[in-house]
Amino acid sequence: MLKQLFIILAASIMLATAAISSAEMSPTDSIRGSVDSILTLLQDKGLDQTTRRKEMRKVINERFDFRAMSQRTLATNWKKASGEQQQEFVELFSHLIENTYIGRVEAYTDEKVDYPGEKVKGDKAVVETLILTASANIPIDYKVYRKKNGEWWVYDVIIEGISLISNYRSSYQEIVSKEGFDGLIAKMRDKIKELQNQPA
């Protein structure tokens, strides 16, 4: 009886401290955690590509807020879309972003990542990272915001001054204005199918 009580007590303390520590993580710590997990996966030679990508997707899904990214990408068109269309877009879009991101990171398996700094402004922050390669340093900034539970989630990635979201937004808006929302969705589906049939 006493033993059981003790276990419950210990467990609840552990849970509480876990919650507190995640709430107090700095934006950089959060990004570093995810980036480190991805690097570990990339350097694990024992993994086959399918498993590795699956694991990487998992890490990304726990740090990237694809719904926020989708809203920002579609901008005006987000509100015009029905709930169902929004849902579908989020799904397809996260798939594409994951692909782009994973594709880019996979190219830099053996490099070091530096964290030159972060800028926090209220519930938002920019975490600066630098991929150090032999010929150049590639700056990748993560825009993050704090969720109610205190976790920092990514809503934009800026590679060498190029915001992924702004970039998707302008080209997607052009496609929507020419071919409509359904045209965009169809194009995204085709693209994903094409990517799946291709050896990576």
Next chain:
Amino acid sequence: MKKLFILFMVLALAVSGVSGDATTRAPASTAADENGSTVLILAATDDNGHDETTATPDDLENEELPWLDDDDEELNVWDPLEPINRGTFWFNDKLYFYLLKPVARGYRWIMPDPLMLGISNFFSNLASPVRIINAGLQGKFADAGNELTRFGVNTTIGIGGLFDTAKDHFNLTKKEEDTGQTLGYYGIGPGPYLVLPFFGPSSFRDGIGLLADSRMVLTYYLWENRDYWTAIVLEKVNQVALDRDTYEGVKKDALDPYLFIRDAWAQYRQNKVEN
């Protein structure tokens, strides 16, 4: 070649004069497309070179994440030559996949990595005057001094620029500046987007910049005719061999690679001008 250069300059200036005119009118004429969301950053450059990114579309607001829009920047690239540009884009794409890439692959196979890096450093060092002059022209004298020191150190201790000793041992990192950025610094907008054959994405402003830059690179004064072009081709092949398939990666995932690369390029250059 010289005649061609002058002709291009005259043509470009003429067109950029026209574009400058169109620029002042553009916001009024295009600001209201059906979504009310089109904002021409490229057309909205004011005299100080700052892009007055017109307020972000308020309809981005939403009940869940109302704040996410406040640092948004709309980016719409002025691309009146799109049909021609798409043609050139297609040409460059084929050139890349059927000529440049296979050559670069063979090159990478025979060349040891350190040597490729050395060649990359060597050509980058020869381009130092571009960075020194343009940092100076923008009043960034610390950066100009930094580049001058880098040039001195790398040319001597770095054995003619083969090693980036300045970065590796003196922690002096490269500051990228070019004529296009200088023109942007003095308030000249990019003008129409332009895909150049062989050279890729550019704009009227940056195209002129590129020509000016090519006259500041020491390669131009060290070799002539065939040797010069051999050097240029070697630099390019070496660069592609060192690159980790950036173009393939971007192209593979984009719904419309032309648009994606165009918009990425515009953002990249705008960011360069601002920094």
